[in-house]
Amino acid sequence: MGMYRQLKQELIDYSKQINIDKIGFAAADPFLELKQKLQLQQELGYASGFEEKDIEKRTDPALLLDQPRSIIAIALAYPSKLEDAPKGKKGERRGLFCRASWGEDYHTVLRKKLHLLEQFLQEKLPDVQFKSMVDTGELSDRAVAERAGIGWSAKNCAIITPEFGSYVYLGEMLTNVPFEPDTPMESQCGKCTKCIDACPTNALVQGGQLNSQRCIAYLTQTKDFLPEAFRKHLGNRLYGCDTCQTVCPENKGKHTLRHEEMKPDNEQVKPLLEPLLSMSNKEFKERFGRMSGSWRGKKPIQRNALIALAHFKEESSLPILAEVLHGDPRPVIRGTAAYAIGQIGGASAKELLQKAKQEEKEEAVLDEVKKAIQSLQSVL
Structure with a gap:
């Protein structure tokens, strides 16, 4: 030995x-x-x-x-x-990729x-x-x-x-080499529950157990419609979620940049939202392909960008949202654009949604359009 x-x-x-x-x-x-x-x-x-x-x-x-x-x-x-x-500002809103990307x-x-x-x-x-x-x-x-x-x-x-x-x-x-094992560490979490308390969707069921189906990090990677219950918790997240890490006392002051390849490109990890919506697959791969957050392709990122614009209630985005609602071939993207338009609200939003209600043939998208119109009427 x-x-x-x-x-x-x-x-x-x-x-x-x-x-x-x-x-x-x-x-x-x-x-x-x-x-x-x-x-x-x-x-x-x-x-x-x-x-x-x-x-x-x-x-x-x-x-x-x-x-x-x-x-x-x-x-x-x-x-x-x-x-x-x-920094994002009115008319130039930005999304965010989590640190692991x-x-x-x-x-x-x-x-x-x-x-x-x-x-x-x-x-x-x-x-x-x-x-x-x-x-x-x-x-x-x-x-x-x-x-x-x-x-x-x-x-x-x-x-x-x-x-x-x-x-x-x-x-x-x-x-197959019999290396001598090292000693595991005892948990230092103690009675602290900051991560459990801070989780936006209560995905941390108890200490050390995660309901992935509720976890924002998981939800940002799905390709279907995001369940309504979670949309308002997404904020401007495009990929992943760091909340349970950022609130952890053990992470306070921890910042390491020892690996040049891990250095973030600010415009990549905090991109403007609107340009994402019209990006081709080729442009997406060229811009984000080297990041782990690109592994599911552009569709989830674009869907999340639409939800982020809804979060900001960005009125200046209505023209591009209208283009997506009426011109994108993907039902999930059209339907999420309808949701964003409904959240932004106003007379122009209502007009766009009423037009979509007349033209849209896809049942799932039509359902989103109708719900968006209802949400507008409940505000008026």
Whole structure:
């Protein structure tokens, strides 16, 4: 075991050289507690649908690699503050991408780091076997990070590190090397419930349990009509939500910019809303393609931009909203434009909606138009 102890230290030293902020080691035993949580989450209908559906694969490393002996967990800290952020104003309203979408797509950044660790191990042990994952892999990044002592599993369902708070990206490598495991951290959340209390949609059911179907971060990524109950909670969010992180006392004063590729482009992460509505797929990819927040394409972002204009009650946007309502081929976008027009209100809005009521053939859009007219009449 002395050889593996030395190799572990060499790997830790190398991780610092390649700018990995935290590294930890965990046993590759099944995640039995997580299995129970995931089964309950499925029974309650709390899952998002984006995650691996096979709970056995999510909780048993032996189904992913032949005779796994340990898991290497890594964390990279990301920035939490925008320097000289552009300010939205009347006639020039802006949306917002969450912090986890700033800079280059974190999946790419972490995979590069894990690949370097793979190469390092292969040079030392030519017969080594491994399987690396970031976010979209079968294993739960958070469960692995918690077991590996990267941080503790917090009430906001994030991993909190003493050094960087919860502003960290996580990845892991399953391997057949028997590295000695590190010690998990005890939760430091105590009696604090700030994240639970601040969640706009009450998605944090209790400490450490999330109803993804209510979570704004999840809702911003859906492609259908956003349920009405959640529209007014969206604010100007285009992708993701940081509320349960920004209110956390452990994140106070935590801001790290050690990775140049994570540096946010202000005009990308806080873009003007109106230009988003007429953007082609090609323009969207050129402008936002390198961000993780672009993975679902432009449709959810455009739908959310319409809801943001409704939030601001931006009257000067009525002409472009009218173009969308009468000219966009996608029912979800037309219907959401009708909702935005109804929220902005006024005589022009009523006229636009009445015209749409006569012309619109799609039932779901017509329903949105009628509801928007009703909302106008209840104000008058």
